[in-house]
Amino acid sequence: MSPVSTSASRLVYDALKSCGVRLMSALPETWLVHLIGLAEADPDMTLVRLAKEEEGVGISAGAHLAGVKSAMLMQNHGFLASINGIVSCAQLYRIPLLMLVSYRGEFGERDPWQTEGGGVTEDLLRALRIPFARLENPSHVSHRIAKAQTLAHSANKPVALLLCRDLMWEEQT
Amino acid sequence: MRRLDALRAVYSQLEGRIVVTIMGAVAAELQSIGHRPNFFYLQHAMGLASSLGLGIALSRPDRQVVVFDGDGSVLMNLGGLTTLARYRPRNLVHVVFDNESLLSVGGFPTATSTGSDLAGIAAAAGVPRTQTVRSIDEFTHAFDEALAAEDLTTLVAKVEPVGPSAYVTDLSLLENRFQFQRYLKESRTTR
Secondary structure, eight states, rough: OOOOOOHHHHHHHHHHHHTOOOEEOOOOOOGGHHHHHHHOOOOOOOEEESTTTTHHHHHHHHHTTTOOOOOEEEEHHHHHHHHHHIIIIIITTOEEEEEEEEOOSTTOOOOOOGHHHHHHHHHHHHHHHEEEEOOOSHHHHHHHHHHHHHHHHHHHHEEEEEEEHHBBBBBOO | OHHHHHHHGGGGGGGGGGGESSHHHHHHHHHHHOTTTTTTEOOOTTTTTHHHHHHHHHTTSSSSSSEEEEHHHHHHHHHHHHHHHHHOTTTTTEEEEESSSEEEGOOOOOOGTTTTHHHHHHHHTOSSEEEOOOOOHHHOOOOOOOHHSOOEEEEEEESSSSSOOOOOOOOOHHHHHHHHHHHHHHHTTTT
């Protein structure tokens, strides 16, 4: 069994559906496998698998202009790879983006290659003035996602939710 | 073939279709022919015009979407061609004006000037219909065929590296963005 939490993934997915999200772009990473699986199995969801995360900014922008609510599933390194698109498409054109970012590289990270991104993720979000909240505990997942979506659409700008280890990973030790 | 002449040749076909362009010369030239509320100009974020077009095409399968892209932009998002091909929106026509240069920053040659073949790359990515054209007659014929085919097409139009004298127009970015969104909303409710 993968230690990625199926119950937390379901909770996040259901919260996105409740916000009216009907299109998700995604680039797979370990913590996102269940979320992507749920999107793929859902006939009411359009799942767009990407080659690189920045494409998702353009896809979400197009969906928004066409009246469809969307979300982006990515790792924090995918957020790093998307920054020009976020700035020069979503922020320049005042496009709401709901970004679900798996937050690798925090305390407890065992993969050496994931450890640099964690140290810069929140500083970059602040530098870009992207409002964000951490999702750590199942009890606050639904309302934080709903509130993030509300702000994204009232402000017409990107927001981020950080999918944290304590929520997504059921530790074996 | 000059890009401006190519745009003029198909301009009447753009009525009622959703149009997305890249920045710079393509945006300025299309506006010089005549702006319409169904035109959106992505004035930065190089590479993402085709992704934005895909997002619209998937969200509005009832409408045809035309993306006017460029060689420099496509080269920044070659992976996006694989995503286009993977979802194969049959309502998307992807035109790439290939002048083999980054014209707006001084005309530096791109990799298409040394043989990289964007139609070939698109075909290898899985785009079902691809073609390279070099004259206005070929372009208008291929564009009409692409609209009639109702399948994902990447049409590479080899054009001269010439552009407008200025790139900034009096249409502000946000005015264009909100007008375009309103057009899409109203076009949905009236159908």
